[in-house]
Amino acid sequence: MLEQAVSDNAAAAKSTPAKSWAGRLLFFNVNHSSSVRNRSENAAIISPEYSKAKGASRDRGGMGGCARGESMRYTIEDQNREVGVKMTVAIDRLFSGSTILCDGAMGTMLYSNGVFINRCYDELNVSQPETVRAVHQEYLQAGAEVIETNTFGANAFRLEHFGLRDKVREFNLAGAAIARQTVEAMREKQGSEAFVAGAVGSLGVRLEPVGKVTLAEARAAFAEQMAALAEGGVDLLMAETLMSVDEAEQAVLAAKEAAPQLKIVVMMTVNEDGNCLDGTTPEDAAKRLTAIGADAVGCNCSSGPTIVLSVIERMRKVTKLPLVAMPNAGLPTSVEGRHIYLTSPEYMASFTRKAVRAGANWVGGCCGTTPAHIRAMRGALRALDAQVTAEATAKEAAPVIEIVSEHRVEPKPLRERSGIGRMIADGEFVTMVEIVPPKGFDCSKELAGAALLKKYGVRAINIPDSPRASARMSNQSLCVQMEQKVGIETILHYTCRDRNILSMQSDLLGAASIGLKNILCLTGDPPKMGNYPNATAVFDVDAIGLTKIVQGLNHGLDIGKNPIGGSTGFTISVAANPGVPDIDNEVRRFEYKVAAGAEFCITQPVFDQRLLEQFLRRIEGFRIPVIAGIWPLTSLRNAEFMKNDLKLSVPDEIFTRMGAAASKEAALAEGLKIAREMLEGVRSEVQGVQVSAPFNKFLAAVEVLGLSEEAA
Numbered sequence: 001m002l003e004q005a006v007s008d009n010a011a012a013a014k015s016t017p018a019k020s021w022a023g024r025l026l027f028f029n030v031n032h033s034s035s036v037r038n039r040s041e042n043a044a045i046i047s048p049e050y051s052k053a054k055g056a057s058r059d060r061g062g063m064g065g066c067a068r069g070e071s072m073r074y075t076i077e078d079q080n081r082e083v084g085v086k087m088t089v090a091i092d093r094l095f096s097g098s099t100i101l102c103d104g105a106m107g108t109m110l111y112s113n114g115v116f117i118n119r120c121y122d123e124l125n126v127s128q129p130e131t132v133r134a135v136h137q138e139y140l141q142a143g144a145e146v147i148e149t150n151t152f153g154a155n156a157f158r159l160e161h162f163g164l165r166d167k168v169r170e171f172n173l174a175g176a177a178i179a180r181q182t183v184e185a186m187r188e189k190q191g192s193e194a195f196v197a198g199a200v201g202s203l204g205v206r207l208e209p210v211g212k213v214t215l216a217e218a219r220a221a222f223a224e225q226m227a228a229l230a231e232g233g234v235d236l237l238m239a240e241t242l243m244s245v246d247e248a249e250q251a252v253l254a255a256k257e258a259a260p261q262l263k264i265v266v267m268m269t270v271n272e273d274g275n276c277l278d279g280t281t282p283e284d285a286a287k288r289l290t291a292i293g294a295d296a297v298g299c300n301c302s303s304g305p306t307i308v309l310s311v312i313e314r315m316r317k318v319t320k321l322p323l324v325a326m327p328n329a330g331l332p333t334s335v336e337g338r339h340i341y342l343t344s345p346e347y348m349a350s351f352t353r354k355a356v357r358a359g360a361n362w363v364g365g366c367c368g369t370t371p372a373h374i375r376a377m378r379g380a381l382r383a384l385d386a387q388v389t390a391e392a393t394a395k396e397a398a399p400v401i402e403i404v405s406e407h408r409v410e411p412k413p414l415r416e417r418s419g420i421g422r423m424i425a426d427g428e429f430v431t432m433v434e435i436v437p438p439k440g441f442d443c444s445k446e447l448a449g450a451a452l453l454k455k456y457g458v459r460a461i462n463i464p465d466s467p468r469a470s471a472r473m474s475n476q477s478l479c480v481q482m483e484q485k486v487g488i489e490t491i492l493h494y495t496c497r498d499r500n501i502l503s504m505q506s507d508l509l510g511a512a513s514i515g516l517k518n519i520l521c522l523t524g525d526p527p528k529m530g531n532y533p534n535a536t537a538v539f540d541v542d543a544i545g546l547t548k549i550v551q552g553l554n555h556g557l558d559i560g561k562n563p564i565g566g567s568t569g570f571t572i573s574v575a576a577n578p579g580v581p582d583i584d585n586e587v588r589r590f591e592y593k594v595a596a597g598a599e600f601c602i603t604q605p606v607f608d609q610r611l612l613e614q615f616l617r618r619i620e621g622f623r624i625p626v627i628a629g630i631w632p633l634t635s636l637r638n639a640e641f642m643k644n645d646l647k648l649s650v651p652d653e654i655f656t657r658m659g660a661a662a663s664k665e666a667a668l669a670e671g672l673k674i675a676r677e678m679l680e681g682v683r684s685e686v687q688g689v690q691v692s693a694p695f696n697k698f699l700a701a702v703e704v705l706g707l708s709e710e711a712a
């Protein structure tokens, strides 16, 4: 849906002249760029003493703010020497292939904070340092490890437009100092480590042979700005939004002249066709910039995440340098006279995962991205880290698997393993109903219910495993009876609550032997939630570990990696709760489950369609087919139970609707109506639904599914 919004947006923008070369230049000027006033409040930052101190201690440059008197300067230099050695090591880490989070837009943030669009944004470093500092702070709090100085347009050519040609050094020194101080303050307060990248934008002029400016003049302008940024104490240089490779090469050469001690990152901006604005392909751009000595290359701004991703994929094939991806939030759309970016934080999170997989090392945002986007990207990177750790652990265990590799078998394809497996593999819309086993041993009602549902065309029955830790008849027994007596496929819910791994293995082998085909791997509710709170909780493993065990059995190996004589051939499903408050954790666990071998997922009952949609967007990068849980509410009290006891998200509107029902029958009817609406709402988003039959009201499930006997 978001991709649609982005491409619609791009299509709309294409039809306007604002997307021409010149238009884009204007666009960048507006969003990226940089008049002078009131330097008194900043006198300390850019005082001659301060500058001298910086210049003298240039093994890296230090903290800002308090460098004034002679004695003070001496102390700071001493400190800087020590800090400098540590910092060099830390900066090397940035270029060692680690995954690094950069910040988002500066220009659009300043604009949204009320800075008039026609102003010189770089001048704010002197006139309104607090405004700039606030933006840096927000990005650092969102988790950015590298922040860019507010100096995108602080070069001689761009400042000339504002009559500020002679302010290059002043604005860059001040910009560097603000960023430096903000980073140091965060380090003291939170112990978090971050780096300052001196932002150097394109010069905003055309170079020879197309334009009048010579390559040497361009290089001199870059060098002037870079020298000031280095003097101001930045940790590295970042030349960005470059439109021609000729210009980008001059930026690299200028950095080597003006600040040889600093690493230089170069980012090109591209057209919708993925080429640089001078027509150079990303491959050629990356090759040329690598050859000329850039320390990292990449792509920023452009027309949004999708195109930047494709550029990263192409650059990765031709260079070993760290790659940097900082797309803008798509092209802006004018809504009631305001420029609105339609790319959501979730979409940037999804971009992050894809970009890292495509080989990007540094990710961040450009025009239109905000601290909320960067925060979402932080979450995505954490989830990726967790996955990498899990994969590394799996690799460490790999030698054991190698020894017995001759016994390892491949399970049949999903579609050949069960009826449900076939439907899912073929992309058919799956309908399942959940039937809870009885508390006694007579399951005739449940079997009759399953027979009725089968008659109406329900494809499978889900059977929970003593839900809410209240002991019920074995669901394995009920599954077997349903399959054998009714002839309907079942999905066995299997929890880790009350079985150690030995009994798990034994049960699962038994299930395979008797012909059960579908396993839903669950952690299970702890006994303290149920009728027997003193019962021992086992939890040798959780749902992720259980998924790995089932996956192992499917590969013909038991927990000890001993052969079991073939594949158990289970379909492996897992649960997810899109309505849980800590959604980051849920998404992370989901990614683990997929890595462990989950093939499809069944959600907890959904009462809030938006939450399901958000969840689906978050799992975009590692999505497996999703079957949505639908629960027909029976009463207002039932809705309260869902919210308070099961901790599901139930919107207020549903309480109002259930509360308005005048009788028991009216409440049941309203519950069914809500469930049907939910099913229709989510139908296009998921690959099936699992409807519950609360209190064995089997026909309620049929009604929600809109099934009729004739159709079946």
Ligand SMILES: [Zn+2]
Pocket (backbone or CB within 6 Å): 031, 032, 241, 300, 301, 302, 328, 366, 367
């Ligand atoms: Zn941009």
